[in-house]
Amino acid sequence: MGRRGFNFIFASYLFVIIMLFLGMCKGSTIGVCYGRNGDDLPTPDKAVQLIQLHNIKYVRIYDANIQVLKAFANTGIELIIGIPNSDLLPFSQFQSNADTWLRNNILPYYPATKITYITVGTEATEVPNNVSAMVVPAMQNVLTALRKAGLHRKIKVSTTHSLGVMSRSFPPSAGAFNSSYAFFLRPLLEFLAENQSPFMVDAYPYYAYRDSSSNVSLDYALFESSSEVIDPNTGLLYTNMFDAQIDAVYFALMALNFRTIKIMVTETGWPSKGSPKETAATPDNAQTYNTNLIRHVINDTGTPAKPGEELDVYIFSLFNENRKPGLESERNWGLFFPDQTSVYNLDFTGRGSVDITTGANITSSNGTWCVAASNVSDADLQRALDWACGSGNVDCSAVQPSQPCFEPDSLVSHASYAFNSYYHQNGATDIACSFGGNGVRTNKNPSYDNCIYTTTGSKITAASNATIASPSKSSSAAGRVFARVPGCLLMGYLNFLLTAVIS
Numbered sequence: 016m017g018r019r020g021f022n023f024i025f026a027s028y029l030f031v032i033i034m035l036f037l038g039m040c041k042g043s044t045i046g047v048c049y050g051r052n053g054d055d056l057p058t059p060d061k062a063v064q065l066i067q068l069h070n071i072k073y074v075r076i077y078d079a080n081i082q083v084l085k086a087f088a089n090t091g092i093e094l095i096i097g098i099p100n101s102d103l104l105p106f107s108q109f110q111s112n113a114d115t116w117l118r119n120n121i122l123p124y125y126p127a128t129k130i131t132y133i134t135v136g137t138e139a140t141e142v143p144n145n146v147s148a149m150v151v152p153a154m155q156n157v158l159t160a161l162r163k164a165g166l167h168r169k170i171k172v173s174t175t176h177s178l179g180v181m182s183r184s185f186p187p188s189a190g191a192f193n194s195s196y197a198f199f200l201r202p203l204l205e206f207l208a209e210n211q212s213p214f215m216v217d218a219y220p221y222y223a224y225r226d227s228s229s230n231v232s233l234d235y236a237l238f239e240s241s242s243e244v245i246d247p248n249t250g251l252l253y254t255n256m257f258d259a260q261i262d263a264v265y266f267a268l269m270a271l272n273f274r275t276i277k278i279m280v281t282e283t284g285w286p287s288k289g290s291p292k293e294t295a296a297t298p299d300n301a302q303t304y305n306t307n308l309i310r311h312v313i314n315d316t317g318t319p320a321k322p323g324e325e326l327d328v329y330i331f332s333l334f335n336e337n338r339k340p341g342l343e344s345e346r347n348w349g350l351f352f353p354d355q356t357s358v359y360n361l362d363f364t365g366r367g368s369v370d371i372t373t374g375a376n377i378t379s380s381n382g383t384w385c386v387a388a389s390n391v392s393d394a395d396l397q398r399a400l401d402w403a404c405g406s407g408n409v410d411c412s413a414v415q416p417s418q419p420c421f422e423p424d425s426l427v428s429h430a431s432y433a434f435n436s437y438y439h440q441n442g443a444t445d446i447a448c449s450f451g452g453n454g455v456r457t458n459k460n461p462s463y464d465n466c467i468y469t470t471t472g473s474k475i476t477a478a479s480n481a482t483i484a485s486p487s488k489s490s491s492a493a494g495r496v497f498a499r500v501p502g503c504l505l506m507g508y509l510n511f512l513l514t515a516v517i518s
């Protein structure tokens with residue numbers, strides 16, 4: 016592929032090494048739960064359009080409905096799919112049931128529909144009839160079915176929990192699982208640790224506030240508190256209840272010596288409406304909670320016990336679901352009404368700079384670009400370019416021979432293309448343009464027709480003046496909304512340098 020072709024073998028090698036170092040370091044993500052317990056909801060196709068319009072990249076669904084799976088095909092959206100509690104019995108009884116389900120209900124739609132997790136049962140300890148006893152056997156059969164299909168590394172198996180599995184959650188350091196569930200949790204946690212699957216928990220500060228409003232301030236539940244709650248055992252300071260709930264789970268896992276299991280928040284949120292007694296269920300509070308949650312999570316703050324730790328979080332829920340039983344609030348967790356209008360505005364990027372209804376020109380609007388520095392060596396530039404196109408996950412196909420951005424055919428332009436894409440896909444922060452000193456930010460728009468034309472380098476081959484001077488179309492901006500985080504970026508790049516030295 017020539018000097019400037021990307022050395023894909025090298026890049027993939029790097030990628031593997033970096034993944035080994037980091038686990039799947041991709042930064043915290045925000046997804047949305049798409050429940051369908053309503054008789055007035057839009058069709059799956061319409062729902063998926065709405066999801067795409069709002070640049071939501073991660074979605075949890077509660078079953079494996081074929082229409083829904085088909086609607087997500089070729090969208091790039093990553094799905095958690097579910098096996099409902101009511102189906103657990105056959106899955107737990109016979110391996111062949113899990114095999115058949117995988118073959119008939121999943122494989123025909125995979126990988127066009129991107130499935131990354133299967134939840135086997137939901138909040139099993141909340142339902143009667145000792146359903147939890149079936150969960151781990153069913154998980155094992157699902158995993159075995161995936162293994163036979165060669166998919167056990169791509170699709171992880173877990174199950175979700177309510178905070179009801181805890182017997183104690185305050186102070187967080189005293190977090191402990193209810194020993195009544197030990198028969199279920201012990202083999203479950205062993206399964207998760209063995210298969211690097213996350214512990215999935217549905218965490219609702221709303222309920223903690225509603226059911227204990229004399230002890231919990233609304234501000235604390237909404238991430239708005241100006242005071243802190245101190246954990247007397249650890250001295251850790253908590254400014255919000257979400258962190259306290261998550262840390263309680265961390266400490267409960269640690270108490271059982273499961274230190275490697277990651278936590279994933281498969282549901283959280285705030286209802287916009289409730290019964291007369293549920294005074295905190297308002298659109299304002301829901302907007303405040305979810306806005307603050309997103310900011311808190313994508314900025315990768317972590318929790319006091321695990322600062323900087325990545326946390327993937329799913330907001331419940333996409334739509335108000337009118338067929339859910341229970342209190343009025345149950346039917347009002349949605350971000351959208353069934354007619355697809357917003358219940359309140361929510362900025363999924365957490366940066367406050369994006370109009371959710373457009374979502375498209377996120378980054379170009381700030382008027383900064385990231386290009387190759389002029390004073391660096393070709394070898395350094397090439398390495399940084401390979402990194403961006405490899406483990407940096409930039410789609411560099413456009414700068415390959417005969418593709419639209421191959422011209423101008425210069426290392427600086429190709430590197431600038433890759434750097435700029437990476438920069439915009441990763442929050443357009445200083446650090447996302449460092450590339451070990453090979454990248455520089457600029458206010459001058461170097462793009463035209465989505466390609467990058469760089470004049471800073473000494474080795475640029477002639478690019479016609481016309482293309483340099485022409486007004487820009489916005490450089491492709493609809494990148495990942497849910498940003499990778501600086502700490503992760505830095506580690507990724509350090510590992511890249513390290514690996515580059517080793518090789």
Ligand SMILES: *[C@@H]1O[C@H](CO)[C@@H](O)[C@H](O)[C@H]1NC(C)=O
Binds near residue numbers: 145148198
């Ligand atoms: C549930 O099933 C498990 C395993 O069969 C058993 O050990 C446990 O006692 C049962 N719990 C209840 C409440 O029936």
Ligand SMILES: *[C@@H]1O[C@H](CO)[C@@H](O)[C@H](O)[C@H]1NC(C)=O
Binds near residue numbers: 182194195
């Ligand atoms: C533990 O779970 C059992 C069974 O669901 C329940 O009766 C008990 O109240 C729980 N204990 C605590 C401390 O939550």
Ligand SMILES: *[C@@H]1O[C@H](CO)[C@@H](O)[C@H](O)[C@H]1NC(C)=O
Binds near residue numbers: 229
């Ligand atoms: C508030 O906390 C006190 C002491 O920790 C406890 O006794 C009381 O039950 C709590 N009240 C509510 C409503 O949870």
Ligand SMILES: *[C@@H]1O[C@H](CO)[C@@H](O)[C@H](O)[C@H]1NC(C)=O
Binds near residue numbers: 311314316
């Ligand atoms: C991340 O969140 C913390 C706490 O909410 C805040 O202090 C910090 O400034 C935020 N960082 C960024 C980069 O937004």
Ligand SMILES: *[C@@H]1O[C@H](CO)[C@@H](O)[C@H](O)[C@H]1NC(C)=O
Binds near residue numbers: 373376380489
């Ligand atoms: C971004 O999109 C909005 C709405 O379409 C438009 O008003 C604005 O001018 C765009 N900004 C840039 C820099 O393209």
Ligand SMILES: *[C@@H]1O[C@H](CO)[C@@H](O)[C@H](O)[C@H]1NC(C)=O
Binds near residue numbers: 388390391452
């Ligand atoms: C390139 O120039 C920048 C700013 O002029 C400087 O900070 C950087 O150290 C230089 N890099 C090299 C490799 O000379």
Ligand SMILES: *[C@@H]1O[C@H](CO)[C@@H](O)[C@H](O)[C@H]1NC(C)=O
Binds near residue numbers: 381383442443444
């Ligand atoms: C956008 O520009 C402002 C002002 O220059 C800067 O503070 C902010 O960090 C930029 N945002 C991004 C995402 O680069």
Ligand SMILES: *[C@@H]1O[C@H](CO)[C@@H](O)[C@H](O)[C@H]1NC(C)=O
Binds near residue numbers: 477478479480481
């Ligand atoms: C670029 O423009 C300048 C002046 O307008 C002209 O002299 C030069 O030949 C042009 N270069 C190319 C490659 O077209």
